[in-house]
Every structure is written in structure tokens, then in C-alpha cells.
Amino acid sequence: MMNCKEASQLMSQELDRKLSWREAITLKLHVSLCDGCANARKQVNFIHQACKHAFELNEEKK
Amino acid sequence: MTIDTSVLNALRPDMTRFAYLLLRDQHAVEDVIQETMLTAIEKQDGFKNKSSLKTWLFSILRNKTIDALRRGKREVNISTLSNDEDDSFEEVLFNHHGAWNLETKPNAWSNPDASFEQKQFWSVFDACLNHLPAQTSRIFMMREFLEFEVEDICKELSLTTSNCWVILHRARTKLRLCLDTKWFSGQGFQASRS
Structure with a gap:
């Protein structure tokens, strides 16, 4: 059974590489049962999105 | 088309922010911004308005920043x-x-x-x-x-x-x-x- 520590490592790695099928399913299962990890994953993805927006937004404002 | 330098200057704060986050050294940042500006003015014929000026400028800035990182040869120990x-x-x-x-x-x-x-x-x-x-x-x-x-x-x-x-x-x-x-x-x- 995957624990939160391992899950949090994989949710970072999924932004950097394609997870194996097994890793992806195990992560999905864990996150569906654990709200701490579900929140952590949303936060990490939010940061990823924020980096994409960081230098675009100001342009829209101009 | 000719690029108005005041338009370039207006983008300077964002460019500085970007370069500083990567280089964390005010002198290195100033050098990179200057090189970016010079390249932009020199190559302005290459800018065809297909992309926004900011996108185009940032693609130059990105390359200049990568060069500066490499030049610094700051290997991670x-x-x-x-x-x-x-x-x-x-x-x-x-x-x-x-x-x-x-x-x-x-x-x-x-x-x-x-x-x-x-x-x-x-x-x-x-x-x-x-x-x-x-x-x-x-x-x-x-x-x-x-x-x-x-x-x-x-x-x-x-x-x-x-x-x-x-x-x-x-x-x-x-x-x-x-x-x-x-x-x-x-x-x-x-x-x-x-």
C-alpha cells in the first residue's frame, strides 16, 4: 500500500516524467482515499499552473 | 517594422523579475537585459507580429538567460x-x-x-x-x-x-x-x- 510520503513524491514526478501504469494507478487509488494527498496534489498542480501564468498575466493587463 | 524602445522599456520590469529569479545576481541580470534589448533592436525585422512582442522578447531573454547560466558555469555541487x-x-x-x-x-x-x-x-x-x-x-x-x-x-x-x-x-x-x-x-x- 502506498503511503502519503511516497504519494507526494509521485505527484511531483508526474509533472516531470510519465509515470508507469502501475505508479499512476496506485497514486490515483491513494489520492481518491486520502484528502490530505488530494489537496497536496491540487496545490502542486496549482504551482505548476502559476509558473505558466507568471509572465503572461501582466501582458493581459496592459 | 520598427520597435519603439519605450515599448521595450515598458517590459523591462517583467524581464528583470524573470532574469532575477534565475540568476539572482543584479549585475548578471542587467547584462542579460541589455543583451536582450540589443538583440531585439538588431533583429527587429525578424519580429513579424505573429507572436506578441512580449512573447518574442521573452524568447530572446530566455536564450540569453540560459547563456548566462552556462557562462557562469555554476555547477551544482x-x-x-x-x-x-x-x-x-x-x-x-x-x-x-x-x-x-x-x-x-x-x-x-x-x-x-x-x-x-x-x-x-x-x-x-x-x-x-x-x-x-x-x-x-x-x-x-x-x-x-x-x-x-x-x-x-x-x-x-x-x-x-x-x-x-x-x-x-x-x-x-x-x-x-x-x-x-x-x-x-x-x-x-x-x-x-x-
Whole structure:
């Protein structure tokens, strides 16, 4: 059974590489049962999105 | 078409922010901005309005910043990394079963995307990025802002892939905690909403 520590490592790695099928399913299962990890994953993805927006937004404002 | 230098100057603050996050050295930043401006003026015929001026300028800036990073030959030294970083952060976050500790279990952030529209958020975001240890920040920025593949970062800095993954994970965790404290559960978010 995957624990939160391992899950949090994989949710970072999924932004950097394609997870194996097994890793992806195990992560999905864990996150569906654990709200701490579900929140952590949303936060990490939010940061990823924020980096994409960081230098675009100001342009829209101009 | 001719580019108005005042338009270039208007983009300077954003360019400076970008370069500083990567180089963290005011002199290096100024050099890079100057080179970017010169290249932009020199190559303005290449700018055909297909992309926005800012996108075009940032693509030049990106290349100049990569050159500056390479010129600096600031190789990441693994021993520096482990000194400048504490590996204990996971022990604080998780108990010995690898489950979240009660105090560190992540909470839901309410309507986070709305933050993108708030100027205040971006200064908190920059502060959190600048608060990361230099080497960690550099690797994170190469990945997220310069959009290097992890393999290329490793090659460039002579790190192993798993080293890179660990550092990126650490960077994201620290940013997560920083934004949580300084924005989502702190005063910043409340104040800027009202």
C-alpha cells in the first residue's frame, strides 16, 4: 500500500516524467482515499499552473 | 517594422523579475537585459507580429538567460546541495508510517485560480521562489520557467535523474508550504479579497 510520503513524491514526478501504469494507478487509488494527498496534489498542480501564468498575466493587463 | 524602445522599456520590469529569479545576481541580470534589448533592436525585422512582442522578447531573454547560466558555469555541487538543504523536511511532514502529521496535512485552498488575477499574489509568489535555496531554485526554474526536460537539467548540472526529482519535489513542497502560510491561510489572501 502506498503511503502519503511516497504519494507526494509521485505527484511531483508526474509533472516531470510519465509515470508507469502501475505508479499512476496506485497514486490515483491513494489520492481518491486520502484528502490530505488530494489537496497536496491540487496545490502542486496549482504551482505548476502559476509558473505558466507568471509572465503572461501582466501582458493581459496592459 | 520598427520597435519603439519605450515599448521595450515598458517590459523591462517583467524581464528583470524573470532574469532575477534565475540568476539572482543584479549585475548578471542587467547584462542579460541589455543583451536582450540589443538583440531585439538588431533583429527587429525578424519580429513579424505573429507572436506578441512580449512573447518574442521573452524568447530572446530566455536564450540569453540560459547563456548566462552556462557562462557562469555554476555547477551544482551535490555536497553543497545537501548542506544547503535540510533533508529533514519530510520527517516534519510525515510520521514514521509515511502518513501526514496532523499539523502538516494539506488543507484545501479555496478558489486558488482567482489569485492569478491579483497583483499581490505575484509578489508573494516571487518572494516564495526567491526564498528557496539558490541551487534548488535554479533547478526548479530551469524546469518550470525555461521548460527544460529533467534529463537535460541533469546533463547540464551533472546530477542524476533521481537527484533532480528529489530536488524538484523539495522545491514544490517548500513552495506549497510557503504559499499556504503567506497567502492562502495568511492575511494576504483575506486582505486582498476584501
